[in-house]
Amino acid sequence: MDYRNSLVYFATHSVPFGSLISDEPGLVLSASNHINHTDDGILTISEIAAGNYDNSIIGLSACKSFDAAYQGAKEYSGLAQAFFLGGANNVYSTMWDIESFSAVSFNQEVFSLMDMSSADLSKSIRLSSLQFIHGTHGEQYKDPYFWAPYINIGL
Numbered sequence: 001m002d003y004r005n006s007l008v009y010f011a012t013h014s015v016p017f018g019s020l021i022s023d024e025p026g027l028v029l030s031a032s033n034h035i036n037h038t039d040d041g042i043l044t045i046s047e048i049a050a051g052n053y054d055n056s057i058i059g060l061s062a063c064k065s066f067d068a069a070y071q072g073a074k075e076y077s078g079l080a081q082a083f084f085l086g087g088a089n090n091v092y093s094t095m096w097d098i099e100s101f102s103a104v105s106f107n108q109e110v111f112s113l114m115d116m117s118s119a120d121l122s123k124s125i126r127l128s129s130l131q132f133i134h135g136t137h138g139e140q141y142k143d144p145y146f147w148a149p150y151i152n153i154g155l
Contacts, residue, residue, distance in 0.1 A: 002052045004087070009059035011107070014079065015042055016064060025078045027062060045082035054087035057121060057154075059111075061103050065093040066151060080153060090121055090154030102146040105137045110150075122152045 013028040015021060026044035060066075065079050080091040092110075106128055113124035131137060132147035141147065 003056050004052055004054040006053075006056045007059065007111075008053065008056055009061070009107070009111070011061040011103070014060070014062040014065045015044075017078070027060070027065075027079065045079060048079065048082035049085035051083075051086040053083055056088045057090045058083045058088045058092065059107065060091065060093040061098065061107050063094060063097040066095045084154070088154070090152060092121060092125070092150065092152045094149040095151055096145075096149045098149055099146060102132070102137070102141050105141070106132065106147060106150065109137075125150055125152055 010027050015026045015028060017025050019025075022040065022042045022044060024044045024046060026042040026047070028041060029043050030039070030041040060079060080093055083091045109128035109131055110121075110124045113127055114120040129147045129150070132141050135142050
């Protein structure tokens with residue numbers, strides 16, 4: 001598939017290094033097809049790196065999507081690096097487990113505030129974080145656990 005000049009957003013589960021369901025890290029896209037083994041339902045870092053994401057912004061709303069590709073590697077070596085190898089300009093990911101309801105609100109806020117530039121994405125993440133800090137989305141979401149795991153890296 002060709003995802004050039006796009007905003008590609010994944011709201012799913014990440015597959016960490018050492019998982020029993022995949023030989024390499026990735027993103028869960030669908031249930032596995034165990035009948036004929038044609039599709040394991042996981043978009044792996046190898047498949048991502050071979051994709052065409054030129055000039056795209058990638059949003060990863062998945063737990064620990066900034067994790068390392070393998071034990072002892074730098075965090076940046078996993079999903080984020082794979083998307084950069086595939087040509088993406090920016091990868092917006094999470095540094096720890098995220099809670100689903102706050103993630104929906106947070107990401108809706110981020111994407112309603114941005115256009116397709118890195119500066120606007122970083123600004124939108126900051127403004128969305130401030131909305132959470134001030135309790136706009138509910139008192140329970142003021143805690144940094146809900147708004148601080150998001151990071152934008154790229155050009």
